[in-house]
Amino acid sequence: MIMMDSIPWSTIMVVTSWYSSNIGVLLMNKYLLTNYGFKFPVFLTMCHMMCCSIFSFIGIQVMDIVPFQSIQSREQLVKICVLSLVFCFSVVCGNVSLNYIPVSFNQAIGATTPFFTAVCAYFVTRKREAWLTYATLLPVVAGVIIASESEPSFNLFGFIICVSSTFSRAFKSVLQDLLLSSEGEKLNSMNLLLYMAPMAMLVLLPATLLMEKNVIQITIDVARNDIRIIGFLLFSSSLAYFVNLTNFLVTKHTSALTLQVLGNAKGAVAVVVSILIFKNPISMIGMCGYAFTVLGVILYTEAKKRYS
Template sequence: MEDKTALSQGSVFRSLLAIVQWWGFNVTVIIMNKWIFQKLDFKFPLSVSCVHFICSSIGAYIAIKVLKVKPLIVVEPEDRWKRIFPMSFVFCINIVLGNVSLRYIPVSFMQTIKSFTPATTVVLQWLVWRKYFDWRIWASLVPIVGGILLTSVTELSFNAFGFSAALLGCLATSTKTILAESLLHGYKFDSINTVYYMAPFATMILGVPALLLEGNGILEWFQTHETIYSSLFIILLSGVLAFCLNFSIFYVIHSTTAVTFNVAGNLKVAVAVLISWLIFRNPISAMNAVGCAITLGGCTFYGYVRHLLSQQPASTGTPRTPRTPRSRMELLPLVNDKLDDKV
């Protein structure tokens, strides 16, 4: 009995440790990126994203090839271009849009908009694939959409370009998830192998646009900025921590349940909002805070509904109609909540 109790306590401790280190890396990367754009005046989101991809490529190579943390999942060369490259392209767009939005809007607003991803995923699958969803899935989206609308209307630091970038980032995240279901069919990727294959492609995709669009601005920044070396260290450190975030997701996946992860993810958004406000002091109205709380509550309810539906046994012997799902899994959106948070 004591052994079981000790084992249970050890499991809880590992789960808490996994969540705390995931929170730490995630919030730190977000705050550092905002600091780079706002305090260091390094207003080049494409280049920052490129640094992240380069660091992630190197980190994934070391983790798999040198430290052998995870075995390499072998992908055929043809599949790398037909399957991995399209995923990498959307992955790249997703990260860039997130960094672009951080340049123009506060962390609190950006994180709230990012919570809109479940709604965009469900709507995309419904429109494109005509996928059936249980009414409770649709009901869970109401507070998410309502909270986003209230937050947007009452946001004191509203910027149309930053808002659009964050919203498009939600669409890119949803598209990435949906593509993963079809393009990566047959490959059971973990987070490290995903980065190992996608980050080099993303670096290649982003390198030329970053050079052409931001090269001159970066050269001017080098000439006029006073603390070059310390600033470069912070930019590089943000890239290293971005890879560590991916690694932390791999750890938290194996240490928590889906429900725990969902709740922890929404609490992480609240922590990011609070810490960003303490550092940057961006104005937040009372109604704006209420909108954010409604959105996070809606996300938690959405995660609970997904879990509830996934636990229900499939019904048998029921006559099918064109609107009847073929299986219980058709009631669930193709959203891998545990892997949508990569930076």
């Protein structure tokens, strides 16, 4: 049994910060997009990418959190651009889904990421897992089906968009391993964000102007009546960066496997917190379905550890 005294305080602080930023950005985005009524998810994502670009530059070039890694070739730049597009699509879809479904259901769907990762890995790289590893994915999918069937706030469009976000997030992780696999091309997550965030912002700027016309003027008009909107956008955008920063630090202080295990628990905590704050209705069957999914993810993590 691991005693709390044996865990360094720095690790405890990093994990706490990771939980806080992950859950915080979800709740903040949900509040902005639904409760507050700021229904501009693409613009919100662009603000996130802008903040990630600025903070990444400061963190790496000024504060020297991690050593700067330069792009080595045009081919590597193209690969990062592809990853940036997939990353951008994933974040936008995730934010759009919060317009239609509660955070608890969003997290239940997000827990199926290992399933989509395994599927993508098989079709893209032909990588096969042990049969027991694939078997553990059955309760992951079954749990989401149960949760969907009994979700009081179910919305088909929100469900499809959230699944799209989850799939593209899994697809990005597989592409990242495939495209940046050679030693000369590998970038740590913070340097990768330094390059991806500005690229995503350049994609999101015209998308925002086309899909959410006059959003900048609308934001200015809202700010004249309620200056809090500026603080909300800055806070949400800052949290988006700290999600990536603390994700990197947790892996550095523990391991990638520990990050997966903590991520499973984080999803459950986010569900409970969102229900307490937003008081969205949820059935007992839905909770059982989500618990079933989390159990499947835990079994999947154990199977990957044993058979990889």
